[in-house]
Amino acid sequence: MSDFSLWIIVKNLLWATQWTILLSLIAFVGGGIVGLVLLFLRTSQVKWLEVPTKLYIEFFQGTPLLMQLFLFFFGVALFGIEVSPWMAAGLALTLWTSAFLTEIWRGCVEAIPKGQWEASASVAMNYVEQMRYVILPQAMRIAIAPTVGFSVQVIKGTALASIIGFVELTKAGTMINNATFRPFLVYALVALIYFCLCFPLSWYAKRLEGKLNVAR
Template sequence: MIREFSSADVLFIVMAVRWTLILSAIAFAGGAIGGLIIALARTSGNVWLRGFSAGFIRLFQGTPLLMQLFLVYFGLAVMGFPINPLIAAAIALTLHASAYLGEIWRGSIDAVPSGQSEASFALSLSYFNRMRYVVLPQAMRLSVAPTVGFLVQLIKGTSLASIIGFAELTRAGQIVNNATFQPFLVFGIVAALYFILCWPLSVLSRRLEARMRLAITR
């Protein structure tokens, strides 16, 4: 039975923002760890590590995030390992973020002038110390803007978790719309909340990119 849209519905939608933020934080934190491992593997001297990391990136960048969510959630259930939607979404989004952040950070590592690595090698620094003290600090500075830009995409990507029943912002909007049949109003509120979450990050990303271009031209 269709009912009237009320302030309680607005509160329900707004409260769902916390689950979008929680899922985004988990996926970004896990993706940062996985992405760093992938980036280091892609730039290592080991052929097997480079091949594995390249295949990982191609797999997760070349397949839809929605399919990855389905495979984790329904695939594990078919194999006898049912998990709740939050864990399934966190795993899928972490793998997704690992591939993209790994490629972003690999590009940043490659962008560090080769003379820096050569100088640290001449000083007999180990690979670990060369990366820790010379290459990664410079690469991190180069990667800040694209990393923030990807975080915006990740926040928006959490909306796909609604497909497997996870009650984040988009799913909350679907629940309210099914009860009130006010799609323009309900999803207008949902869109506004996504805008509030993502717009400041988008502005920050553009400013960081502009600052980086200015620093390069000087």
């Protein structure tokens, strides 16, 4: 097995890492957009909008991400629609992320004092205007740290996409291991790369949290 030098293993893992990063970005940005829409529905005080939103969130928070990936990958195929691992992984992770971000952000919105809602209502602003100009600018400040913190979960979540055949960091590790039979080395390297992606983010989230606590 000496024809697989350490460098080749690392090079291949790093090549696969770009797909992990890309999938994370798609999930995070897509999930952020969907999450923002859901946040508006969830906090709208309109019952028929809130209930389905709540069900959606409960579903994605209450079932394993792996099951969601399977449902998208195999389930949609039942309807005769061809789903690539890319599509399934991107979509499942986006929706999964959106459910968690909505709940994180809802907590931040609810942390804004009621008086802010009343004051903005009393000058005739409607719900969307209140959110956009009064509530969200304040909620965003407190949302940054937990949001950045959650991005770590998204990156780690992409590892599950390996199971439906999406070649990202974990899948590449498995493939390389199958060729080299050096599982400890390979998976140690995989873990190290994940750590290098995640640690700066969680460190940054911690720092932001500290900063905001001082400002308050």
